[in-house]
Amino acid sequence: MAPSIPAKRQLPSKESTLFKELLTLYETKQLKKGLKAADQILKKFPEHGETLCMKGLLLTHMGKRGEGIETVKKGIRLDITSHIVWHVFGLIQKAEKNYEEALKSYTQALRCDKDNTNILRDAANLQTQLRLYDALVETRHTLLRLRPALRQNWIGLAVAYHLNGQLSDAKQVLEAYEKTLKNVPDYDVEHSEVLLYHVRVLEDLNEFAEALTLLDSNAKSRIIVDRRAIMETRARLLSKLRETEEAEHAWRALIEMNPDCTAYYSGYLSNKDISLESLTDESRPQALHILRDFSSQIPRASAPRRLALTVASGEEFNDLVKDYLSIRISKGIPSLFADVKALYKDPVKRDIVEKTMEELREQLSSLASEPTSYLWTLYFLAQHYSYLGKQSRALSLLDEAIAHTPTLPELYTCKGRVLKRSGDYLGAARSVEDARLLDGQDRFLNTKSAKYLLRAGLVEEASQVLGLFTKKDAQSPGADLEEMQSLLYLIEDGNAHNRNGNLGMALKRYTAIQKVFNDYEDDQFDFHSYSIRKFTILIYLNMIHWEDRLHSFPAYPEAALAASQIYVRLHDDPDLVASLTAPAALTDAEKKAKNKAKKAAHKQEDPKKAANALSNEDKGLEPEPAKDDDPDGTKLLQATDKLEKAAAWLAPLTRLDKDNIHVWIAVYDVSVRRNKWLQAIRALNHARSLDSEHPELHLRLVDLRKRDPSSACAPAIEPAVTAALQELIPDEVSLETYNSQYLQKHSTSPRAILSCARALHRLEAPMEEVENQLFTLFNADVDLDVKTLLAALTFLKEIKSSRAEMFGTSCDSRFELSTAFKSQAELATLRHDNTTESEANQPEETLG
Structure with a gap:
């Protein structure tokens, strides 16, 4: 017997029909008509909770979020036992990416209607998004019980078991599912994908024989239609079953199909108990013999x-590398150095490559018939010497190559890389810009030039270059690239602003990166239902694994560390926030430009455009991008919860990037300022387990002892803090002694010297002592690099040292090619010269 409907929820026949029409209008995105229908019902029944909630839902879709949510909450209060009101509230929360709260609303809706399949499916998607796999299994069980005839419910339960680590249960579900099938059509791709998934489950359970039987039986009858997947899985299973001879044929067939796939060669060798990652004196000759055989059998293949x-x-190796390099030099392969530089891990091989290429250069220099090969040899050697840190030698080779062929863009981009490594960021930008001007239609060169301009601090010039390929009607090139989620642009632009001292814009760019990764995380939501519905299960499971490690991809850690450091700086120095946010006095020219921009913006405000925007909302289309209410990052600078924001940035990295010592250093920096003493100590302990002699760790250990957490922490944790601190730095050693002992141990390391100088400053040593410490960087036995010297010069300026200019001059004389240590006046002149030269070289039609 159906449960009775509460009196307050009942509607007369006319209004009941109108309410059903309201639901249909919402589904078809006819928002205005839906709102009109809701108002008709509410005119007679103003306290009908379900109609109020539907009206609120429509209002949120029409841009009236605040009013809509209030209307929904009122509807919930009037009819708290209705599954519709909770479902509506869950839809709103889900649309706002508030998945935890949305799931709570769905759970409440299911209490009111436990067998509602629509709500159950949405709840399953939310549970997958939140990785609540135990609850997901239960929800999928319920869906299968309610709709056993629906194929996707079986697969959904199998996948839920798989994600929860219950592979045996997933196997049983798949077997039961396959028994229910009747009259499966030929070449059914969906069924083929399910069977491949079944084979993978058996393989993961180490039931290799059963997996192979299932694969072979369905492959022969053409039920599994993906031939490449069949061949790869079969070869893998045969190897695991130790069917050596048959597995060898399977791997050989794959190699013949795709002779440049290195994974197939690894599989073939692994079948013979040869691992390319751990070669022995016995296996090395065998592996080489096999690879040589493949090279002779498949001459076109490069991989063997x-x-x-x-x-x-x-x-x-000497014989093989000569043949390998000479053939590719004659073919003019620009990526040859990138291909072989992995061999440089072995110094002997590196020296052989250098000797081989120098001999080839000598040989080709006397052959007038091989000018192209000679050019690519010079190009390779320039990259080789630059990689080894011999920048002057690399530049001389590039100058010779450019004199030989001045129209090859690769020579100029390579010269830019050499100059960058030499510390001449402006010269590097100019060289890559020269490469771009050789081919104005090349997007790669355009991007490369903009990247180098950003690294030289020329933000406006980079924006102009990027604007050649972005939308002409975009607010700015940067806005268009941000909309396209260009991580390369966002990280480089953020770093450029950070180096230039524009911390607001730096934070704005880093926050945009955070939003991109959040979008990546949110984008998976639709696939939880789509992939189960379309039976693309193996790809879906790969996506789940990819999303689980999303925040470990390079752009996020770099942005997170930079953003957290800025927040720590702003917390430590409140005056810095005031100086960065103080309004700058505008010149007359700037005032005129500002007024001109305002007038142009006013002219662009078109009433028809506004009407179209409303029309788009009514059709359920995406509204136009919202106006940026923080164009220069001022609000980010003025945030009151700076340390909490920094901690939020770092939280994913403590799970996914555990081997990055800089993450734990940053966690310490944030934790001690939040008075999270145990968290700070755990961070240092983890950092010490990675590299106990790291210079940044040494500085933090000194800082921790100087803060004396034992007297500052809560009494309940004092014993634990004291014991941990004693283990990190024993009380018997004074901090001054500890610092000097570390310096003696690492007296030739520039980063260690800088760290010790910073520690001296933290210990309130006299300024002269700190300065003298830093000037030991110029000792003959110290292996200097540009980045460390730049950090040291920045530190001297931060502590307002009177010898900072002298230090910069010494750095400049040590690195003659560098422009990084020039004074602000000199840099301004160089930047002006760079801009003038670029404008002079600019063709009339850059894009052809």
């Missing part, structure tokens, strides 16, 4: 020849 270079050693 390249793998042979990794395997070979001594004279064998």
Whole structure:
């Protein structure tokens, strides 16, 4: 017997029909008509909770979020036992990406209607998004019980078991599902994908024989239609079953199908108990013999020849590398150095490559018939010497190459990289810009030039270059690139603003990166239902694994560390916030430009455009991008919860990037300022387990002892803090002694010297002592680099040292090619010269 409907929820026949029409109008995105229908019902029944909630839902879709949510909450209060009101509230929260609260609303809706399949499906998607796999299994069980004839419910339960680590249960579900099937059509791709998934489950359960039987039986009858997947899975299973001879044929067939796939060669060798990652004196000759056989059998294949270079050693390597390099030089392959530089891990191989290429250069220099090969040899050697830190030698080779062929863009981009490594960021930008001007239609060169301009601090010039390929009607090139989620642009632009001292814009760019990663995380939501519905299960599981490690991808850690450091700086120095947010006095020219921009913006405000925007909202289309209410990042600078924001940035990295010592240093910096003493100590302990002698760790250990957390922490944790601190730095050693002992141990390391100088400053040593410490960087036995010297110069300026200019001059004389240590006046002149020269070289039609 159906449960009776509460009297306050009942509607007369006419209004009941109108309410059903309201639901349909919402589904079809006819928002205005839906709102009109809701108002008709509410005119007679103003306290009908379900109609109020539907009206609130429509209002939120029409841009009236605040009014809509209030209307929904009122509807919930009037009819708290209705599943519709909770479902509506869940839809609103889900649309706002508030998945935890949305799931709570769905759970409440299910208490009111426990067998509602629509709500159950939405709840399952939310549970997957939140990785609540135990609850997901239960929800999928319920869906299967309610709709056993629906195929996707079986697969959904199997996947839920799989995600929850219950592979045996997933296997049982798949077997039961396959028994229910009747009259499966030929070449059914969906069924084929399910069977491949079943095979993978059996493989993961180490039931290799059963997996192979299932694969072979369905492959022969053409039920599994993905031939490449069949071949790869079969070869893998045969190897695991130790069916050596049959597995060898399977791997060989794959190699013949795609002779440049290195994974197939690794599988073939692994079948013979040869691992390319851990070669022995016995396995090395065998591997080399096999790879040479493949090279002779498949002459067009490059992969076995390249793998042979990794395997070979001594004279064998010498012979192989000569042949490999000379053939590719004659073909003019620009990526040759990128291909072989992995061999440089072995110094012997590196020296052989250098000797081989120098001999080839000598040989080709006397052959007038091989000018192109000679050019690519010079290009390779320039990259080689630059990689080894011999920048002057690399530049001389590039100058010779450019004199030989002045129209090859690769030479100029390579010269830019060499100059960048030399510390001449302006010269590097100018060189890559020269490359771009050789081919104005090349997007790669355009991006490369903009990247180098940003690294030189020329933000406006970079924006102009990027604007050549962005939308002409975009607010700015940067806004268009941000909309396209260009991580390369966002990280480089953020770093450029950070180096230039524009911390507001730096934070704005880093926050945009955070939003991109949040969008990546949110984008998976629709696939939880789509992939189960379309039976693309293996790809879906790969996506789940990819999303689980999303925040470990390079752009996020770099942005997170930079943003957290800025927040720490702003917390430590409140005056810095005031100086950065103080309004700058505008010149007459700037005032005129500002007024001109206001007038142009006013002219662009078109009433028809506004009407179209409302029309789009009514049709359920995406509204136009919201106006940026913080164009220069001022609000980010003025945030009151700076340390909490920094902690939020770092939280994913403590799970996904545990081997990055800089993450734990940053966690310490934030934790001590939040008085999270145990958290700070755990961070240092983890950092010490990664590298106990790291210079940044040394500085933080000194800082921790100086703060004396034992007297500052809560009494309940004092014993634990005291014990941990004693283990990190024993009380018997004074901090001054500890610092000097560390310096003696690492007296030739520039980063250690800088760290010790910073520690001296933290210990309130006299300014002269700190300065003298830093000037030991110029000792003959210290292996200097540009980045460390720049950090040291920045530190001297921060502590207002009177010898900072002298230090910069010494740095400039040590690195003659560098412009990084020039004074602000000199840099301004160089930047002006760079801009003037670029404008002079600019063709009339850049894009052709």
